Amino acid sequence: MATAVAMRIDPRLRQRRIAVRRAEGRRRLRFLLVLLVVAGLCAGAWYASRSPLLDLDHVEIAGVDPAQAARIELATGVEYGTPLLDLDQSAVEATLTGLAWVETATVSRKWPGTIKIDVVPREAVALMPRGDGSHVLIDADGVAMALTPGTSIPASIPLLAIRPEGALGDVQERAIPALAVVAVLPADLESWLDAVVIDESGARPGVSLDLVGSATADLGPATDLVDKLDAVRAVLNGVELECLATIDARVPDHPTVTRDPTCEATSAAGSVDDPGS
Numbered sequence: 001m002a003t004a005v006a007m008r009i010d011p012r013l014r015q016r017r018i019a020v021r022r023a024e025g026r027r028r029l030r031f032l033l034v035l036l037v038v039a040g041l042c043a044g045a046w047y048a049s050r051s052p053l054l055d056l057d058h059v060e061i062a063g064v065d066p067a068q069a070a071r072i073e074l075a076t077g078v079e080y081g082t083p084l085l086d087l088d089q090s091a092v093e094a095t096l097t098g099l100a101w102v103e104t105a106t107v108s109r110k111w112p113g114t115i116k117i118d119v120v121p122r123e124a125v126a127l128m129p130r131g132d133g134s135h136v137l138i139d140a141d142g143v144a145m146a147l148t149p150g151t152s153i154p155a156s157i158p159l160l161a162i163r164p165e166g167a168l169g170d171v172q173e174r175a176i177p178a179l180a181v182v183a184v185l186p187a188d189l190e191s192w193l194d195a196v197v198i199d200e201s202g203a204r205p206g207v208s209l210d211l212v213g214s215a216t217a218d219l220g221p222a223t224d225l226v227d228k229l230d231a232v233r234a235v236l237n238g239v240e241l242e243c244l245a246t247i248d249a250r251v252p253d254h255p256t257v258t259r260d261p262t263c264e265a266t267s268a269a270g271s272v273d274d275p276g277s
Contacts, residue, residue, distance in 0.1 A: 057113035100168035177222035220250035227252035
């Protein structure tokens with residue numbers, strides 16, 4: 001027969017156990033309360049982000065004129081009333097830089113209800129004729145950025161005598177040597193320039209200038225262009241321009257000129273026939 005032995009627990013040990021259990025209960029309660037508060041804050045923030053207080057109310061566009069700003073806003077595809085947190089900034093930037101005339105675009109949020117778009121447009125530095133009376137504007141990197149009809153050609157933009165290829169947004173690789181000339185073209189030569197011509201018949205593309213009055217300036221490969229253009233300027237400022245046909249500036253230290261023999265013969269005949277000569 002089993003004998004039950006009653007174990008008597010020290011009252012102090014019992015109180016200690018009770019205190020430990022109560023402390024564990026309080027910790028669990030605090031954790032649960034913190035969890036509930038965090039969940040409530042997250043839920044409140046989510047609902048607030050979907051409220052009219054934090055949706056898209058304004059689009060600010062900087063860096064372009066009003067007409068370009070309207071095109072930018074239309075291209076973004078964003079809708080007013082869209083929660084700002086749903087705005088995919090990278091996607092909007094990629095869309096805008098996909099426009100041929102936009103170099104960079106940076107999109108940022110301005111709480112509570114605005115997005116700001118900073119745009120850097122491409123700057124046209126040259127024209128390329130398409131053969132139908134219209135032209136393609138290209139920037140310094142050779143990107144075909146826009147079309148312009150023949151009736152609205154900017155007079156201050158040099159013409160490259162080479163046809164564009166591909167579509168808007170494509171780089172016109174064949175125009176790169178001519179663009180190197182445009183980049184260092186002195187202001188006083190711009191008034192002489194009819195077009196920049198590319199000669200692709202040799203191993204290396206050559207560059208020449210069609211000048212006012214049917215003269216040409218041969219620069220050869222697109223190297224030492226500053227010196228070559230200075231040589232052209234020196235010739236134009238230092239020789240008799242009548243009947244001038246070509247300026248050979250391929251060796252900039254020793255430029256040479258040729259004259260149109262037909263023009264010279266005509267001029268000579270005119271001088272003989274002139275009673276006052």
